[in-house]
Amino acid sequence: MVKGNKEKRRVYRLPPCPAYDVEGMESWLADMARDGLLLCRDGFFAGFAAFERADPQDTRGIKYRLEAAEKSTSMWADDGGEPDAEAVEISEKYGWEYIAKRCDFYIYRSSDPAARELNTDPVVQALALNTVRKRQRSAALSCLFWTMIYPIIAIRGNLFITMIGIRTWYFLFGAALLFWYLAASIGRALHLGRLRKKLLNDGTIDHGKNWRKRVYFYHAGTVIRSVLTIIWACILLQKWGISASNADKIPLSDYAADPPFATIADLSPGGEYSEDDYLNTNKVSEWSDWLSKYNIDWSEIASVRRSDGTILSGGLYVDYHEAASPWIAEKIAREYVRTDRRNRNFDPLELPALDVDFAVAYTHTINLPTVVLRDGNKVIHATFYQASETYIMPLEEWVDIMIKSIKS
Amino acid sequence: MPRKAMEVLTESMFYVLMAFCRGPMCGIDVADYVEKRTNGRVQIGPATLYTILAKFEKEKYVREIEVEGRKRTYCITGKGLDAYTAELERLRRCVADAEDSALSGGYNGG
Numbered sequence: 001m002v003k004g005n006k007e008k009r010r011v012y013r014l015p016p017c018p019a020y021d022v023e024g025m026e027s028w029l030a031d032m033a034r035d036g037l038l039l040c041r042d043g044f045f046a047g048f049a050a051f052e053r054a055d056p057q058d059t060r061g062i063k064y065r066l067e068a069a070e071k072s073t074s075m076w077a078d079d080g081g082e083p084d085a086e087a088v089e090i091s092e093k094y095g096w097e098y099i100a101k102r103c104d105f106y107i108y109r110s111s112d113p114a115a116r117e118l119n120t121d122p123v124v125q126a127l128a129l130n131t132v133r134k135r136q137r138s139a140a141l142s143c144l145f146w147t148m149i150y151p152i153i154a155i156r157g158n159l160f161i162t163m164i165g166i167r168t169w170y171f172l173f174g175a176a177l178l179f180w181y182l183a184a185s186i187g188r189a190l191h192l193g194r195l196r197k198k199l200l201n202d203g204t205i206d207h208g209k210n211w212r213k214r215v216y217f218y219h220a221g222t223v224i225r226s227v228l229t230i231i232w233a234c235i236l237l238q239k240w241g242i243s244a245s246n247a248d249k250i251p252l253s254d255y256a257a258d259p260p261f262a263t264i265a266d267l268s269p270g271g272e273y274s275e276d277d278y279l280n281t282n283k284v285s286e287w288s289d290w291l292s293k294y295n296i297d298w299s300e301i302a303s304v305r306r307s308d309g310t311i312l313s314g315g316l317y318v319d320y321h322e323a324a325s326p327w328i329a330e331k332i333a334r335e336y337v338r339t340d341r342r343n344r345n346f347d348p349l350e351l352p353a354l355d356v357d358f359a360v361a362y363t364h365t366i367n368l369p370t371v372v373l374r375d376g377n378k379v380i381h382a383t384f385y386q387a388s389e390t391y392i393m394p395l396e397e398w399v400d401i402m403i404k405s406i407k408s
Numbered sequence: 409m410p411r412k413a414m415e416v417l418t419e420s421m422f423y424v425l426m427a428f429c430r431g432p433m434c435g436i437d438v439a440d441y442v443e444k445r446t447n448g449r450v451q452i453g454p455a456t457l458y459t460i461l462a463k464f465e466k467e468k469y470v471r472e473i474e475v476e477g478r479k480r481t482y483c484i485t486g487k488g489l490d491a492y493t494a495e496l497e498r499l500r501r502c503v504a505d506a507e508d509s510a511l512s513g514g515y516n517g518g
Contacts, residue, residue: 067455070462084458085478090435091454108455120453121420121460128459 011037011051014222015044016215019103020136020188022066022195023209029064029107030207038062039109044102047222059111063207065096065118066105068128072135073101091118104132122203126196133192140185147178156342158335160291160328164321166239168290174232180225249283252300259284260294261320261380262405264302267398268312271304276313292332294322303388310391319381326357326377333358333374336381340364352396356403361395371399378406417495420452424460425469425492428484432473435461435480464488 013032017024029039036056043050073081083106088098095115096108108118119125155162163171199205242248252275265273275282278301285297296318303313319336323329337360340346349361349369358374370383382402386392417425420442427433427441438461439452452460461482464470469488474481484492 065455070459086435086461086480087454087458089478090439090458093436094439094454096454116451117453118455120451121418121456123418124420124456124459124463127463128455 009053010040011053012048013037013051014047014219015049015102016211017218018188018191019105020132020191020195021211022105023206024211025066025102025105025107026064026205026207027209028211029109030062031211033059033062033064039064039099039107041099043100061113062109062111063113064099065108065110065207066102067108067118068125068132069101069104069106070128070131073104073106104135119205122199125205126199129192129196129199133189133196136185136189136192140182140189143182143185147182151178156339158339160331161335161339164289164292164295164332167287170232170235170239173228177225177228177232246283248287249285249297249299251280252277252282252284255284257286259296259298259318259320260322260378260406261296261298261318261382262398262401263298264300264304264312264314264316266405267316267384267393267401268304268306271306271312273302273304276301276303290324291328292321292323294320296320306391311388312386312391312393313388314384314386317383319379321379323377323379326374329374329377329379330358332379333360333372333381336372336379337362340370349395351399354399354403355407359399359403361399369395371395371402373399373403373406375403375406380406417491419450420456421460421464422492422495422499423450424452424457424464425484425488425495428470428482428488429492432481432483434482 015025016028019025032039032051034056036054036059037051038054038059040050040052067083069081069083071077075081081101083098083101087106091098091108095110095112096118097110098106099109100107152159195205265271281299282301283299287295289295298316298318298320300317301315303311305311321329321332323332340362341364343364345367346364347362349363351359351361351371354373356373356375359371361369361371363369368383368385370381373380373382380402384398423442423445424438426445427438430441433441435457439454439457442450442452461470465472465482467487468485469491470482471485472480473483
């Protein structure tokens with residue numbers, strides 16, 4: 001099929017200002033019309049505006065107006081977020097055609113220079129804007145909940161453990177993005193409030209506002225935020241994949257370094273050590289973080305035949321951190337205790353006076369003996385359950401060995 | 409104490425209620441009535457009209473009595489009539505005060 005000269009080709013543009021910048025949007029769309037570009041019906045999608053080419057001679061006098069939507073413009077709303085049929089009919093009678101919606105605004109277009117304005121009463125227009133402003137305020141509060149309050153609830157107060165676990169730089173990256181979205185949400189509500197006040201005070205809207213003034217700032221902000229969000233999401237997927245496949249852990253048998261804490265072999269030195277890795281769970285991971293320069297996650301199921309023939313066996317699970325400061329180490333230690341305290345069957349155990357800055361022992365869940373120790377900037381959270389029928393090492397003994405190991 | 413939004417009727421709102429005092433009407437008929445009644449002085453824009461109708465319906469100043477295709481017909485309620493009457497009375501007092509002031513002292517501007 002041969003393309004005719006009259007076929008309207010679509011042109012896509014990034015809007016130079018946010019949807020709630022009523023003056024900027026009206027001015028921009030009018031300027032686009034002067035250049036022969038008419039906004040397409042339902043012409044906003046994925047942040048872009050679609051235009052059809054027309055003869056600039058025919059489109060010079062076209063004007064656009066944004067009308068605040070009294071109800072939700074979501075495509076999931078009962079009526080697809082479209083304006084009321086009555087509103088469209090009334091507008092058509094006075095020379096205005098409904099074209100598209102963008103966020104909380106309907107966009108109308110008129111090619112009749114003598115058409116009466118869409119809004120002739122600034123107080124009434126301010127009333128309509130107030131409805132949108134309240135909706136934006138609710139959205140900002142919702143954003144505040146999901147960006148600030150829910151994460152605090154979700155991590156259950158374990159800020160430092162969470163940051164170290166997912167890497168502090170990544171945590172702060174995500175927090176900065178959340179603050180950016182929250183600030184944008186608040187900014188929308190504030191801008192609408194200012195526009196509403198302007199209508200009530202001056203009674204005018206600047207339909208010819210200079211939208212070019214901050215266009216680079218707006219585009220840069222939009223692009224940067226979008227790219228950063230995609231990067232953050234990609235990293236999240238990568239981390240999830242690594243965590244699900246344990247790709248960040250190596251088998252203990254392949255671990256060549258000497259951990260800075262006592263392992264099952266160290267609890268009974270000189271004995272005959274053997275790994276009982278029938279579940280393939282004997283793994284270790286090491287990493288570094290801004291808040292804690294050296295971190296180890298240790299999981300070991302093993303047994304040691306002692307010189308007297310008895311067997312020390314069981315599982316040793318250690319979280320070890322060398323925090324950036326004793327203050328951070330203290331926070332980490334207390335978070336471990338707080339986390340385990342929420343488990344069922346939490347039961348504190350007595351410990352003698354120990355030569356460390358912090359020591360708490362307890363059992364939890366299925367009677368798992370656990371100790372949290374801090375010495376300076378070093379923190380150990382160790383759970384050692386014992387399964388031997390011939391020998392059970394007393395809590396104080398293995399805790400003492402642990403303390404000596406982190407002090408050495 | 410500052411008045412709330414719908415306690416103060418703007419000129420457009422007042423004339424819309426005036427139109428409904430004549431009888432049930434649809435939006436377009438209201439706009440035509442107001443324009444004719446004021447000899448073109450007050451021209452209500454479509455978005456203004458639609459916002460006023462939506463607000464009045466929410467405030468129960470008017471209620472929808474018929475829907476025919478895209479056309480919705482409204483009639484004024486008792487509450488709407490009271491609001492119109494109160495605004496009419498307020499405007500009368502403003503005019504009376506202004507006329508009394510003109511009669512007693514004249515205009516001293518300049």
